[in-house]
Each structure stands twice: as C-alpha cells, then as structure tokens.
Amino acid sequence: MQETNNQLQVFKAEFFRALAHPVRIRILEILSVGERSVQELQDTLQLDQPLVSQQLAVLRGKNIVVAQKLGTTVKYAVRDPLVGELLKTARLIFENQLSGTQTMLRELRKERR
Numbered sequence: 001m002q003e004t005n006n007q008l009q010v011f012k013a014e015f016f017r018a019l020a021h022p023v024r025i026r027i028l029e030i031l032s033v034g035e036r037s038v039q040e041l042q043d044t045l046q047l048d049q050p051l052v053s054q055q056l057a058v059l060r061g062k063n064i065v066v067a068q069k070l071g072t073t074v075k076y077a078v079r080d081p082l083v084g085e086l087l088k089t090a091r092l093i094f095e096n097q098l099s100g101t102q103t104m105l106r107e108l109r110k111e112r113r
Contacts, residue, residue: 014062018059021055024058026045027045027059028059028065031077035068035076038053041076056076064079
C-alpha cells in the first residue's frame with residue numbers, strides 16, 4: 001500500500017513539475033482555448049521554434065498535450081480540458097494572493113502618513 005501511495009505522489013509531483021515553467025504555462029493557456037501549430041505558438045509567444053518545440057516535448061512527455069499531424073502541419077492540443085480549468089483556478093488563487101498583498105501595501109502606506 002505504501003509503495004502505491006508513493007507512486008501516486010511521484011506521479012502528481014511530475015505532473016506539476018511539467019507545469020513549472022513560464023513558457024509551458026503560457027503554451028497551456030493558449031492551447032486551452034484551441035489547438036495550435038508550433039508556428040502559431042511561436043508567433044503568439046514571440047519565441048524561437050527550438051524553445052517552443054522543447055517545451056512542447058516536455059508537455060507531450062507527460063501526456064498533457066497531444067499532437068495531431070494534418071498534412072505537413074502538426075497541431076497541438078491540451079489532452080484534458082480540465083487543464084484549462086486548473087489554470088483558471090490557479091489564476092483565482094494568484095489574484096487572491098495579490099489582492100492580499102495590495103491590502104497590506106495600502107496599510108503600510110497609511111502607516112507612513
């Protein structure tokens with residue numbers, strides 16, 4: 001039982017590790033709206049093709065995105081639409097954290113007066 005539990009924790013950690021890069025998060029935000037080619041991602045992110053492809057490879061390796069060849073173009077999509085929901089939930093958490101920071105900043109500024 002302990003071994004299975006440990007494997008599950010490792011699986012979870014690897015999933016979140018795959019998300020732990022600014023470019024990969026941005027790619028997932030874009031792909032959550034709809035599938036895109038490497039060229040489209042490159043243009044949107046204003047990044048070089050090798051970097052975009054490298055980050056897509058990490059996401060593919062963890063089965064977070066899937067690739068589908070259409071003629072000479074490969075389109076990428078989020079494998080599970082819940083990834084988009086996860087990113088939305090994370091954004092709400094970040095907004096709450098930053099909101100708290102703004103409140104503290106306002107209080108700090110009041111102290112100076």
